[in-house]
Amino acid sequence: MGGAQFFQYFLSGVATGSIYAIVGIGFNIIYNATGMINFAQGEFLMLGGMMAISLQTFLPLPLAITAAVAATGLLGVAMQIVFLSWLRKPDVLRMIIITIGLSILIREAALHVWDEKVHALAFWTGDETSSLAVLGARLSPQLLWVLVISGLMVAGLTLFFRFTLTGKAMRACASNGTAARLCGIKAPRLVTLSFFIAAAMGALAGCVVSPITQTQYDMGMSLAVKGFTCAVLGGLGNVGAAVAAGILVGVLESASIAVLPLAYKDVVALTIMLAILLVRPQGLFAGIGRKSGPLGQAHGGA
Amino acid sequence: MRAYARELPLLLLAGLVVGAQVSLSALKVDFYLTQLTMAAWYSLVALGLCLLMGYAGQVSMGQAGFFAIGGYTAAVISTTGMSSWLSIPAGVFVTAAVSFLVGIPVLRLKGHYLAMATLAFGFIVSRIIVGMAIFGQADGISDVPPYPLIAGLAITGKRPQRVENFYLAWGVVIVGLMLALNLVRSRTGRALRAIRGNEEAAAAAGIDVGRYKLAVFVLSAVYAGFAGACLTHFNAGIGPGEAGIMKSVRSVALVAAGGMANLWGTLTVSVVLTFLSLRGAFGLFDDAVFGGILVAIMLFAPDGVFSLLRHGIPSPRGFPRRAKGGR
Amino acid sequence: MSNTLLRVRDLHHWFGGLHVIDGVRFSCEQRLVTAVIGPNGAGKTTLFNLVAGNLAPVSGTISFDGRDIQGLPSFEVSAMGISRTFQATRLFPRMTVLENVMVGRHRKSRAGFLQDMGGALFNSREEHRMREACMDILENLGIASLAGQQALDLPFGRQRLVELARALAAEPRLLLLDEPACGLNPRETEEMAFQIAKLASLDITTLIVEHDMSLVMGISDHIVVLSFGSVIAEGTPREVQSNEEVVAVYLGADNV
Numbered sequence: 001m002g003g004a005q006f007f008q009y010f011l012s013g014v015a016t017g018s019i020y021a022i023v024g025i026g027f028n029i030i031y032n033a034t035g036m037i038n039f040a041q042g043e044f045l046m047l048g049g050m051m052a053i054s055l056q057t058f059l060p061l062p063l064a065i066t067a068a069v070a071a072t073g074l075l076g077v078a079m080q081i082v083f084l085s086w087l088r089k090p091d092v093l094r095m096i097i098i099t100i101g102l103s104i105l106i107r108e109a110a111l112h113v114w115d116e117k118v119h120a121l122a123f124w125t126g127d128e129t130s131s132l133a134v135l136g137a138r139l140s141p142q143l144l145w146v147l148v149i150s151g152l153m154v155a156g157l158t159l160f161f162r163f164t165l166t167g168k169a170m171r172a173c174a175s176n177g178t179a180a181r182l183c184g185i186k187a188p189r190l191v192t193l194s195f196f197i198a199a200a201m202g203a204l205a206g207c208v209v210s211p212i213t214q215t216q217y218d219m220g221m222s223l224a225v226k227g228f229t230c231a232v233l234g235g236l237g238n239v240g241a242a243v244a245a246g247i248l249v250g251v252l253e254s255a256s257i258a259v260l261p262l263a264y265k266d267v268v269a270l271t272i273m274l275a276i277l278l279v280r281p282q283g284l285f286a287g288i289g290r291k292s293g294p295l296g297q298a299h300g301g302a
Numbered sequence: 303m304r305a306y307a308r309e310l311p312l313l314l315l316a317g318l319v320v321g322a323q324v325s326l327s328a329l330k331v332d333f334y335l336t337q338l339t340m341a342a343w344y345s346l347v348a349l350g351l352c353l354l355m356g357y358a359g360q361v362s363m364g365q366a367g368f369f370a371i372g373g374y375t376a377a378v379i380s381t382t383g384m385s386s387w388l389s390i391p392a393g394v395f396v397t398a399a400v401s402f403l404v405g406i407p408v409l410r411l412k413g414h415y416l417a418m419a420t421l422a423f424g425f426i427v428s429r430i431i432v433g434m435a436i437f438g439q440a441d442g443i444s445d446v447p448p449y450p451l452i453a454g455l456a457i458t459g460k461r462p463q464r465v466e467n468f469y470l471a472w473g474v475v476i477v478g479l480m481l482a483l484n485l486v487r488s489r490t491g492r493a494l495r496a497i498r499g500n501e502e503a504a505a506a507a508g509i510d511v512g513r514y515k516l517a518v519f520v521l522s523a524v525y526a527g528f529a530g531a532c533l534t535h536f537n538a539g540i541g542p543g544e545a546g547i548m549k550s551v552r553s554v555a556l557v558a559a560g561g562m563a564n565l566w567g568t569l570t571v572s573v574v575l576t577f578l579s580l581r582g583a584f585g586l587f588d589d590a591v592f593g594g595i596l597v598a599i600m601l602f603a604p605d606g607v608f609s610l611l612r613h614g615i616p617s618p619r620g621f622p623r624r625a626k627g628g629r
Numbered sequence: 630m631s632n633t634l635l636r637v638r639d640l641h642h643w644f645g646g647l648h649v650i651d652g653v654r655f656s657c658e659q660r661l662v663t664a665v666i667g668p669n670g671a672g673k674t675t676l677f678n679l680v681a682g683n684l685a686p687v688s689g690t691i692s693f694d695g696r697d698i699q700g701l702p703s704f705e706v707s708a709m710g711i712s713r714t715f716q717a718t719r720l721f722p723r724m725t726v727l728e729n730v731m732v733g734r735h736r737k738s739r740a741g742f743l744q745d746m747g748g749a750l751f752n753s754r755e756e757h758r759m760r761e762a763c764m765d766i767l768e769n770l771g772i773a774s775l776a777g778q779q780a781l782d783l784p785f786g787r788q789r790l791v792e793l794a795r796a797l798a799a800e801p802r803l804l805l806l807d808e809p810a811c812g813l814n815p816r817e818t819e820e821m822a823f824q825i826a827k828l829a830s831l832d833i834t835t836l837i838v839e840h841d842m843s844l845v846m847g848i849s850d851h852i853v854v855l856s857f858g859s860v861i862a863e864g865t866p867r868e869v870q871s872n873e874e875v876v877a878v879y880l881g882a883d884n885v
Contacts, residue, residue: 037414083597092413097558098600100363100417104551104593112586221547225425228418230620263433270422277415278407308749484748488756489731489738491745492724496732499721506681506715508707508736509797517742563723 004136009254010123011134015143016213017250018150019045020269022205023227024234024242025157026198032174032237033194036095040079040103041111041202042224048072048203049215050110061122069203076199077192085188103220110217112295128211143212149208153201154243161239170194174237222266229273235283245284308487311566312480319331323465335468337580338461338573342471343533345572346478348556349565351368355554356563357486358518360409364420365526365553368426370545372397372527373534374431378441380535386450389456390462390531397527398520405519409512421547428545442541449535457535467536474532475569477524482565494518495563548589555592558599561606571607632659634803634834635680637814640689640699642675649675649875650686651858657803657851662825667855668882670877673838674716674807676855681713681805682706686813693803708736712801718788724792725852727776730763733798737762766794770824786817793824803834810841822848848868854878 023041030038043174048068055064083102123130124145131138163169170190172180206215230249234241249269256268278285326332358446375396376389408419440443448458455466485491496504497511505511508570534540543549556575560568575592578584584591603610635657642650648671657663665673677694678684680691682703691699693870698706707713712733716796720729738759744751767773780791789809796804809825810818818841826848828835834858839845845866852869862872869875 037418083601093355093359094600096361096414096417097554097596100551101555101593101596101600104548105590105597108587108590138479222425224421225418232418233413261433264429267426267429270426271490273422274408274419277419279409281411281415412836478750481746481786485742485746487751488745488748489735489740489759490742491727495724495728496721496735499724500719502683502703503715503719503721504732505703506683506707506713507733507795508704509732510704521742 008137013251013254014247015146017247019205019209020226021243021246023223024146024230025239026202027231028239029194029198033191039099043103043106044199044202046208046220048206049210052207053121065207069200072203073196073200076195078193118214118216120214123211148210152236226269229269233276235285241285335464338472339468341573341576342475343529344576346529348553348568348572349524350522351553352557352568354518354522355557358494360419361417363417363550364424366549367424368397368523368526369530373540376531376534377446393531394528398524401520401523405516410538411514412442424550431542431545444539446538459536552592555595561608567606567608634659636692638690640686642686648687649858655853657836659834660829661850663851664837664849671855672858677838709803712796712799713805714792714796718792722781726780730794730798733795744844770794799853806837810844
């Protein structure tokens with residue numbers, strides 16, 4: 001394989017990986033805020049893409065995307081408020097089952113609102129034939145959009161968490177909920193905010209990747225599983241590590257076509273997830289853990 | 303005298319089954335029997351999951367994977383000219399072996415992680431099935447011959463043996479239910495419930511938690527694999543849809559709606575909903591119905607529909623309402 | 630003449646960089662009640678968990694009846710004849726009092742999966758025997774009338790007794806009680822003390838971790854005082870009470 005072609009596969013792997021990372025970050029944000037895994041995370045990407053696709057017929061593309069992102073964010077909020085907020089101290093089993101059920105409802109609703117066919121958003125710049133010459137390889141500009149948008153989202157999130165009061169409040173809640181509440185931080189609002197952020201980010205990711213990978217009503221579940229892989233690989237709750245994890249997964253998946261039949265590409269991410277959970281459950285970049293680990297252990301001291 | 307009180311519900315069920323067959327045949331609508339037979343086989347899957355999830359507390363989103371392993375093994379063996387009787391035992395054996403090997407590492411996980419891992423397992427099974435030519439890829443395997451039993455009797459969906467297969471399926475379900483009921487009422491059943499309740503305390507009481515989890519995991523998989531193998535012969539084929547996440551979700555929904563640790567509840571809900579689904583009562587919203595059930599049950603009736611009838615809707619705080627003065 | 634049932638030697642354990650157990654050594658004599666006391670953070674709970682098999686020590690030995698048990702998983706420790714209770718009661722939800730106690734007696738029966746699936750045909754006599762034995766234990770603790778109630782529906786003091794019953798159902802030789810008086814009012818504490826005092830007559834050796842001094846001084850035969858992970862005093866209640874170092878550690882610390 002020539003250097004240029006290798007670079008093409010590599011970059012494409014990085015791009016898909018960064019989308020997985022966005023899903024993983026969404027998992028982490030909600031996990032940090034609520035201690036639960038939101039199985040419906042992947043559906044937000046699907047919704048963002050689908051809505052933008054419908055809106056693009058009568059709105060200019062940037063507006064369609066903005067509207068889709070906002071709408072999906074609000075839907076995430078609605079989901080949290082209507083279904084999840086009034087459950088106090090539910091057991092883990094219940095939370096899993098509810099979010100799985102919600103992801104199915106969202107997916108079926110999408111099937112009925114749209115259809116089962118594959119759709120695609122218009123290319124943000126140019127079309128499917130345009131390409132840029134980068135380091136000897138010919139790349140679709142959309143690929144670069146994916147990298148840019150993902151990078152901007154991650155950067156924006158990092159700045160948010162580090163420099164804004166709300167962001168710091170969210171970190172405080174994740175670190176020690178009781179202490180945070182005692183300081184007057186209104187946890188419930190932050191939970192709602194975390195759902196908005198996770199949903200909106202997912203929607204934006206769904207919009208930017210749609211021209212390349214297309215959008216279909218049932219794409220959510222496999223994205224959720226791969227996003228979870230990134231979250232766990234980086235260490236659940238560790239937002240920054242999810243990015244690195246995502247890139248790793250994406251590149252490995254992309255590289256796998258050299259050895260595996262195309263049909264098994266999805267299996268790569270799944271195998272990584274199982275391997276990590278069983279071998280090094282705290283993630284590759286094991287930092288300070290939060291809440292409970294995969295084997296049920298609480299983190300820190302006696 | 304009291305010993306027989308336990309057997310009574312099972313006898314009533316047997317009576318109900320006979321009654322259903324007689325009346326349906328008399329009304330000349332015995333094509334309902336086919337769907338009731340299929341519903342019976344599918345309910346075996348739910349019963350197995352009930353033992354795993356409801357009693358031992360281990361969430362599994364991969365039950366359909368085991369159903370498919372049993373079914374596809376039986377299909378491959380019976381369509382490639384090997385011995386005609388080997389298919390079902392082989393299906394059970396392979397399912398048991400896979401579940402044993404998968405269970406050893408995976409059951410060390412808990413909660414979300416276990417759910418995701420079993421989900422991943424189901425996905426992987428599904429991908430392998432669709433990917434390999436021997437499994438018929440997207441078309442599945444068809445022309446699976448009937449499974450011969452004794453005296454000309456066979457597991458098949460063909461009309462002449464409709465009534466026999468109805469009784470066969472329900473007979474198996476009743477036996478399966480009886481074994482499961484015996485299990486949960488015994489020392490092993492208490493151990494499983496203890497594991498669900500508090501693993502550390504269960505271990506402190508001398509229970510080898512890892513071994514019990516693995517055993518019930520394999521048992522639950524065997525229930526599913528056996529059902530898969532039998533249904534494959536009944537339907538004369540199997541397709542990749544059987545391994546899908548949606549089928550696993552269905553099983554979870556049925557167990558949850560039935561009341562988690564409630565074998566009778568699971569059976570009832572499973573038969574009713576599966577029958578309705580097979581008859582097309584939910585139309586295009588089939589999957590949505592089961593997804594909706596999951597959400598509704600967990601929000602309004604976390605102890606299952608039958609507890610709803612007994613105790614009413616629990617308070618939104620998620621704690622079951624304490625009955626006044628103890629139960 | 631009494632025999633040493635449990636012997637802890639040169640035990641060390643760290644949590645991260647914190648040296649929580651620092652060269653602990655003591656023993657429990659048969660049929661005696663040994664109490665481990667000390668201010669908060671002394672390492673009592675960690676020590677307890679190390680003996681019970683919930684933690685594996687970094688170094689040192691814990692031998693029970695001559696056999697080394699450190700690092701063994703808790704179900705194996707239990708199978709050797711050691712039972713424990715938990716500080717925050719861990720009764721099994723959705724199970725009755727009797728069922729909770731019967732779980733405690735789990736290792737007294739041998740029925741396997743297949744045998745149990747066979748049901749009453751195979752295990753009714755075993756079940757009957759188990760039920761009787763557990764009811765006896767409940768009667769000895771005065772709570773037989775609660776057998777059919779959901780364990781978690783009971784008031785806290787009663788739950789404590791059920792947890793004790795569950796531990797006793799295994800017919801242990803060594804009983805580990807983790808703060809048995811925790812959360813009990815004075816009357817309930819007295820009742821608990823009374824029950825614990827009876828244990829010697831059942832040939833049970835007891836190791837207690839406890840904060841409540843009235844309970845400890847009242848029923849213990851031997852006291853081990855822990856501070857910052859090491860043993861600073863050992864002896865009878867009277868000896869310990871008059872030990873200056875112990876007094877200093879308690880008055881200087883933030884404990885009752």
